[in-house]
Amino acid sequence: MDNIFLLKTGWRSIWRNRRRTLITLSSVAFGLLVSVTFTGSADYAYTNMIDTSATMGFGHVTVAAAGYNRAPSPSLVLSGCDLVLAAAVKSGVRAARLRIVAQAMLAAGGRSSGGEVMGIDPAVETGGFNVFLRDIVRGRMFTPAETRGALVGEVMARRLKLVPGRRLVYTTTDRHGEMVSGVARISGIFRTGVSGVDNGVVVLPLARLRQVLGYGRDEASFAALFLADQRQSRIVRNSLARHFTGIGREILTWRETQADLAGLIAMDRAGNYLMQFLIWLLVAAGIFNTMQMSVMERRRQFGIMQAVGMAPRWIFFLVMAEALWLGVCGLAVGVVVTLPCYLYLRHVGLNLETLIGNDYSAAGVLVDPVLRLRLFPETGLVIVGFLFFIVLAAGVYPGLVAARTRPIAAMRQR
Amino acid sequence: MAVTEMLRMEEVSRIYRRGRLEVRALDRISLALAVGDFAALCGPSGSGKTTILNLVGCLDLPDDGRIFIEGGDIASLSSAALAALRRDRIGFVFQSYNLIPVLTAAENAGFVLELQGRPRAGIRQRVEEVLVEVGLSGLGNRRPDDLSGGQQQRVAIARALAPEPAIILADEPTANVDSATAAGLLDLMERLNAEKGITFLFSTHDERVMQRARRLLHLRDGRLV
Structure with missing residues (x-):
């Protein structure tokens, strides 16, 4: 035939x-709309959180001395940083930045507080890869010439009564475990919205922190690598691992350095998939019922x-041809309905600030209060393919x- | 050697069971039709006319006895082979036309040709021929709903005729049409029988059909009388 x-x-x-x-096509279209909205909003939120988290220090991929992630310490030093950066560039990363991080006691004007000092290179850092530069609310970023400049979080600045121009003393341990101190002068104050960060992080010039901690010119705590697409982190990690296997370094993706965030995303994604599965099940039941009645x-x-x-097999194929048309037309209607919604939510978004506020954070990362969609093309194809499969599957028994x-x-x- | 026997039934019985109730629809029927016969099964309702057509049309299997079509025992055929036999050698004309409502008259007429997988151009040409033969030239694009009862029955005949079957089984073909239409349909079937040598087997209550049939097979209580 x-x-x-x-x-x-x-x-x-x-x-x-x-x-x-028409009712059947509407249910397929509804399934597509719901799937795209759920998946798109989740993909946007996850990517946003991962990218924000990356700019808070570790990047999407981190190269550090072996054992650093499990027990960070100034004594675990990443050496040969120039080679690491060169290898990273070869692996296609968007940017690679060196960081030194140490726990410190911070004091100013008779007040003190525990926190963390982070050394960055002001000559290369930009707001795109560093949340502290991006979120400066008072003062400015210190220049390469300002060897004692510092950025401090807004909450800590308030507690220690710091304003731009004031002095801050930080005390920490160097690479040999000896107590060392340094003095910095506040050049700017940042507000990330995450209280733990705004109350705990002081950003200092990398070169100065190297001196204080006794690091060499080619040494740092870790290299933070930034990718154009966070989903490539495993590929880049594996690529770099081939360069540095067995030489005392560990190469980690954000999933390892931001385990809380990875766990939160995995849990949320599972819930999201479960919800979508239930919706798809309802859609499939509706289509099955329609086709069974029709048969x-x-x-x-x-x-x-x-x-x-x-x-008989051709009669089966005939019913499957009907299912095929229902799938194709349902998805076409779905695309027509979903596309404007998707484009609106992608470019304009839905401001949920009145519901969740503008300082809602999860796993130490600020969550964007504007609901936006970002659907990765392959995810879109999976959704379309899966819905199509469901419609076809719903036609098998009636067939x-x-x-x-x-x-x-x-x-x-x- | 040319096959001259179209159909033979030997001691065929068919029993319908519903729970403990058994109805003997056919009781050791034996009959034979030669190629080119124009025969009618007649008898009261429940006498077994439709059961014979179902058995001869390979839509049902006997409980006992054997059925031969063009010399071949249908009991030896698989369900796929039976479907192929129905498709290629047997034409059906039903009492209530039984056209496929979503297809046009031409598509209905060519439906079996599509099942045979014939090339599109060949199907188009053959359909045009059979529509002319049944007097429906120019009505090929109409859906069954847009045709009268007589026209729908002509389409059904065209569908049965198109694959050039050896036998056409017609179950009460004139039951749902007026006298003039019935006469026209019988003329058509007589002509096809005469010109193309197609064997016809009717089941009927209709006196007009019985008068035209060259062989009458009377049934009562599942037996030939």
Whole structure:
């Protein structure tokens, strides 16, 4: 039997009951809209959180001395930083930055507080890869010439009564475990919105911190690598691992350095998938019901088709052709309905600030209060493919029922 | 050697069971039709006319006895082979037309040809021929709903005729049409029988059909009388 004839007959058959077909197409379209919205908002939120988290210090991929991630210490030093940066550039990273991090006691004007000092290179750092530069609310970033400049979080600045121009003393341990101190002058104050960060981080010039901690010119705590697409982190990690295998370095993705965030995302994603699965199940049940009804109403027709010589397998294929059309048309309607919503939510978004505020954070990362969508192309294809599969799957049993129609019994039906 | 026997039934019985109830629809029926016969099964309702057509049309299997079509025992055929036999050698005309509502008259007429996988151009040409033969030239694009009962029955005949079957089984073909239309349909079937040598086997209550049939097979309570 000619496939075109089969498709033509299937196409006309689905329009025998126009209202029912339109309801079915609407349910497929609704499934697509819900899937795109759920997945798109999750992908946007996850990417946003991962990228923000990366700019807080570790990047999407981190190269450090072996054991640093498990027990960070100034004594675990990443050496050969120039080689690391060169290898990173070869691996296609967007940017690579060196960082020195140490726990410190911070004091100013008779007040003190525990926190963390982070050394960065002001000559190369930009707001795009460093949340502290991006979120300066008072003062400015220190220049390369200002060897004692410092950025401090807003909460800590308030507690220690720091303003730009004031002095800050930090005390920490150097690479040998000896107590060391340094003096910095506040050049700017940042506000990330994450209280733990705004109350605990002081950003200092990398070169100065090297001196204080006794690091060499080619040494740092770790190299933070930034990618254009966070989903490439495993590929880059594996690529770099080939360069540095067995030489006392560890190469980690954000999943390891930001384990809390990775766990939160994994849990949220599982919940998201479960919700979508339930919605898809409802969609599938609706389509199945429609197709089963359609088949039961046409038992006589299938009986006649068999009587005149149509093999049962072709009757099955005919019902599957109807399912195919329902899938194609449902997805086409779905795209027409979903695309404007997607584009609006992608470019404008839905401001949820009144519901969640503008300082909501999860796993130490500020969450964007504006709901936006970002659907990765491959994810979109998976959704479309899965919905299409569901519609086809919903047609299998009705197709088998139609194929098993006994002509004599069916033709007795009126 | 040319096959002259179209159909042979030997001691065929068919029993319908519903729970403990058994209805003997056919009781050791034996009959034979030659190629080119124009025969009618007649008898009251429940006498077994449709059961014979179902068995001869390979839509049902006997409980006992054997059925031969063009010399071949249908009991030895698989369900796929039976479907192919129905498709290629047997034409059906039903009482209530039984056209496929989503297809046009031409597509209905060519439906079996599509099942046979014939080339599109060949199907188009053959359909045009059979529509002319049944007097429906120019109505090929109409859907069954847009045709009268007589026209729909002509489409059904065209569908049965298109693959050039050896036998056409017609179950009460004139039951749902007026006298003039019935006469026209019988003329058409007589002509096809005469010109193309197609064997016809009717089941009927209709006196007009019985008058035209060259062989009458009377049934009562599942037996030939």
